[in-house]
Amino acid sequence: MKSTADERAAMRDVICNLLRSEASESHVRATMATRSGYDATLWKKLGTLGIIGMLIDPEHGGSGLGPIELELIMEETGSALLCSPLLSSGVLAASLLMSSKNRAVQQRLLPSIADGTKLATVAMTDDRGYWTEAGIGVHAHQVKDRLRLNGVASYVLYGEVSDVFLVVARTSDGLGLYEVTKDDSRFELAPLSMFDQTLRSARLRFADTPARLIEPIDWASVQKSLDVALIARAGEQVGGTRRIFDMTIAYCKTRFQFGRPIGSFQAMKHWAADLLIDVESSISAARYAADRMANQIDQSQEALYLAAFACSDAYTKVSAAAIQMHGGIGFTWEHPAHLYARRARAYAQLFGSPSYYREQYLRQLGA
Amino acid sequence: MKSTADERAAMRDVICNLLRSEASESHVRATMATRSGYDATLWKKLGTLGIIGMLIDPEHGGSGLGPIELELIMEETGSALLCSPLLSSGVLAASLLMSSKNRAVQQRLLPSIADGTKLATVAMTDDRGYWTEAGIGVHAHQVKDRLRLNGVASYVLYGEVSDVFLVVARTSDGLGLYEVTKDDSRFELAPLSMFDQTLRSARLRFADTPARLIEPIDWASVQKSLDVALIARAGEQVGGTRRIFDMTIAYCKTRFQFGRPIGSFQAMKHWAADLLIDVESSISAARYAADRMANQIDQSQEALYLAAFACSDAYTKVSAAAIQMHGGIGFTWEHPAHLYARRARAYAQLFGSPSYYREQYLRQLGA
Amino acid sequence: MMMRDDAEDDTAALRKEVRAWLEANWDGSLPPDQDRWNLSPATKAWLVKVFEAGWAVPTWPADWYGRGMTEQRADLIAEEFHQVGAPGARQDRSNFIVRTIYHHADPGLKRKMIPALLKREKGICLLYSEPSAGSDLAGIRTRADIGGTGYLINGQKVWTSGAAFADYALLLARTDWDATKHAGLTIFLFPMRQAGVEVKPLRQITDENHFNEVFLTNARVEATQILGGLNNGWRVLQAALAYERTALGDQSRAARHSAISDDLIGLAQQYGRLSDNALRQELAGVIALGKLHALNGARARELRDNNEPSPLVSLGKLAMSRVLHEEARIRTSIVGVETLLCGPDHPLADDANFLAFNAYFTSIGGGTDQIQRNIISERILGLPREPDPDRNIPFRQTRSG
């Protein structure tokens, strides 16, 4: 399904209003201080509104939206710094299952992922955090007639609260996608302390852990789901960039020093003008990448990699400038500037760094 | 000889006054438009003052100064954009001969280099412009009982006006230093058109050209002379950086737009403050490198490489900013800003690029 | 309101008409012109045809040489001409000087000037900037003093292109020295072919002479040549500058620039630098800058078509300036030591050196980067204006330097 511009505007309004009332800054701060790291009540509402299931086919209880709508929705969640497993369960796990050929698993898992009653997450990289085929640190073996997993998967988003783990593991002849449930006692899960407290992740250690094979899988399929997650990440980055920028400009207009609004100082004005180019460029990059992916046309990988580093760099730059432009208040914990800067730092590394994606971009360009 | 601070200040005054009266901007423009690229009358004065022979021992008619004085003098010549073969004859060729063990050649050549009656230059890199051992493109062979050179040497400073060419060439068992004179008809000399018109260089093509062996030489000795030339380059860079910066600040105070001096606009002020750090840092780097070399103490190579890229980068940045800060007038040929920017571009490449020296610096630091 | 299907039929009909006309009249090419100030007879003849067919200014009414069309339909015409490479259509957008005259001159003057300018029988240039008024155009000091039936002009203009070939100029001059700086200005349609107008070429840092200085000494212009009324010059100028920005925004890069390959990857390969990871990272960054600039442009057009407000247009020039400077920087780093050299034996070094300096054409010309940042922060972000102490005092009391 491809939505019209009007439908998209309406969708945006719904989410925006929901988040404005239910994911205010104080709510974000309260949620990030909880152990689970998300608000189950708000999560349920996101399920009801079809947001968690946005990428899931209607036949499995989802909304069946595509990359363009995904990017748009994530702009709003990123703007609010929403604390939730949307990226892990609704995006990464959902899209990995959506491209599965195992209809039984789809029918069993997707409806409860879509309505939010089950949280799923993907375990695919070891401690090195590569998010590439080389980064897979779990091996699957047939022990007698049962499948066992061994090894480490780290940076598993919202691992501690997840019900279902989709584990990408090496096999004797390639890769396989496996299902492990939280009830299985034979793996260790250690929550990781996150510098960005609005996020959660965990490290899993498998030791002869029983698992179900969903299907043999090739890296390209995993990559495709990661690509969708990169669109989501770009959306959240862009939303956060825009919000912290707007907040900073507003502050510049109302904060007086030396008898003038600080936004009347030309150095601040020129800095803001330069940052606006970064803000707008990252919006263009994220939406272009989503559009290319939605239309499955040429240059979709090129566009994706461009967005992957341009949106990371812009968020890092703009949120760092925001702290400085706020002066003393920006150095306090109570001001949200550092929350955006923390998110910017986190997203610049999660799923791959800007320099990694600059290199991928250049390769796509044939260099 | 090591000079005192007072002696150095006096030396600086002498040169500064000479150049102010005889190497004004209009004089530089007139000289850069000549074929030879230098003013023979002024050159003679520099000889008389002992500046050309600054690195040459008094016993060979020079002033016997060291790196500290060299750096200081070159700050002044660089500030004036002096068009002259000082760097090639007085620095590179002179220091290469000074470290020679061939006293006969020293006695024959150094006095006339010191008083400026002969111009010498060094030919050591081929078209790739490496200024490393790998960059040597001339080979020396014994043909019957005579020595012959073959190959190409490029970026030979002031080649067209030089009387003596000191050629670093490969031999069957290492390197040799050879002497070729301009009267020798058996080599081709093609002047190169320089983007920085205050400089001259040429490309030499040797084809069984007869040459005298001065001595077998190892790369380390050549490198030592290049190191001295790098000090000279850093001095000229620092002088040029300081001058174009001062000129720009002065313009900012007198140029009115919107009823205010443009230097009252905060964006200009802050830009200038940031540039001042680069200006002062490059001065510190150049003088520190000269001091380390003069005292032959630890970290002299580290200091030299630091100066080599820090002074290049600062000159490039400051002279580029100067054009922009001058606005329309900075875009005209008649304003000197572009002359400094051209020199900055040239010196950022001559003897090695900033990235090359960043790498050398890091290696010195043990990485 | 026109129904959607009708609109589509109408579009198709217009395209058909333009195509048929081009089919019948366009030879497929024109002999090359020396430059835009010296057009060949064939080009001029073609422009007459376009003018007479009403394609030159399609949005203007029929009695003003047009066809009374909407902007959207007129764009179709431009597209069809562009497709076959034919010049001269849609000058109501691209020819910003004529557009200024159309909107601000008296009917009599319009009748006299517009056809000649559209057909390029006459050339026209701009006399705005002065040495003492660069960024601050309202600070110009060229005087227009009443004398006889018109005005005597004295002063010096700069950054004028085509002054040596132009028959006319849009001249910005000060007509009231007791008014505030913006209030005492007038725009004249000024005749260039007279004694008292001296044109000197101005050498740029790129060693080119695209511009001139123009010295005006007791030159004359009639009062009937005023555009938009006496002492209303600032407002006319603002309109003219806006038309110019639109027109330039549509154009691609300057001539020499466009002849230089944009392929930085190819350049790096040629110099054997593609295996250098440091260069690769920079290369990706610089290419991305250019691409992001293009994406912003595309999004700006999309938002404009949907009538949504967008700051993107105003960012273009500043963003482009950064693209050009950064591209030049990396080009220099790829070409390396060869940038010491120039001339035809070293075409790639020549390009790198030229582009490094030509980037200032964008970052200084037509409003410096600094002025663009003022505009963006004030008009788009709504931050307070810079104080201008001269703004509200009689101009003769202001300082200059």
Next chain:
Amino acid sequence: MMMRDDAEDDTAALRKEVRAWLEANWDGSLPPDQDRWNLSPATKAWLVKVFEAGWAVPTWPADWYGRGMTEQRADLIAEEFHQVGAPGARQDRSNFIVRTIYHHADPGLKRKMIPALLKREKGICLLYSEPSAGSDLAGIRTRADIGGTGYLINGQKVWTSGAAFADYALLLARTDWDATKHAGLTIFLFPMRQAGVEVKPLRQITDENHFNEVFLTNARVEATQILGGLNNGWRVLQAALAYERTALGDQSRAARHSAISDDLIGLAQQYGRLSDNALRQELAGVIALGKLHALNGARARELRDNNEPSPLVSLGKLAMSRVLHEEARIRTSIVGVETLLCGPDHPLADDANFLAFNAYFTSIGGGTDQIQRNIISERILGLPREPDPDRNIPFRQTRSG
């Protein structure tokens, strides 16, 4: 004039004296203090000894606890103490608060306060900044209103370190609301241990609590506690800030920072990144920044010793800010994905994250980078001052926000 040889003899004699005293009194170390607000009894006892020997403030006259020495000779004492690691000497330079009191308080107040502060029997903190007056310190709104024999203080202060432990504070308050902003300020030596003073910790973005907010509600201070006279606070403050800059300039980096290794090359090696040419180039650049900063500092000292004017000192803080932000950036890039994490299991990631945020302590605290650039461009380069519309009007008419 003292002859050169005499001077040398004198130097040698002083060194000998200090060494002998240290030999006789210094044990080689002190038990560790909890922090600078909670000194151990042993440390306090040592400070008393230093004070009594006249080493605490050697440049002050003997009747003011010193030895009437020149700065140069006093520096020798500091050197000797530093050599053996003994604290407490040369507080006439390092203890900028005591120095302010010495130069601005009445003799009675000085007698009461200075010995207690030098011996650290009493602690003292600074109450300058306010939420509404950050960069613009002259804009503070804490009021001191006449009441009884002294003043009633009401207002809110921020960025105060040690407020919870201090016995006194240097308090900047407004005593005249009809004077211009700089003219109605007074500095009080304000007693902290009283009702009406509430101290709340202020959490920083680094998740530390080095600072406090202080709420003042009808707190009291006697008129005898004024430093430098009523309504003369701005001048006293400028002196105090200058003393502070000198003292901080002598110090090295903050505590936690100094515990973190500066060895970026080692870090890169540890993460296997030294073969990445892109990183190598950046690494060289960042290390160079730090080295150039150090070289500028060395040149500044040399010029100072030769009494030559130099802009270098004023550049230090701005340059340091850039060094810290750039070091943090490359550290982040080396540690990479692990910077997602924090806590004791990930010490290097913890360092990278901490330093990235702690860099703002330098770029914002003690005058933002923007204020530093104003100072450099105005005081060193001589460019015009920023307009301050509040500067010359009664403070009560100014705007704040």
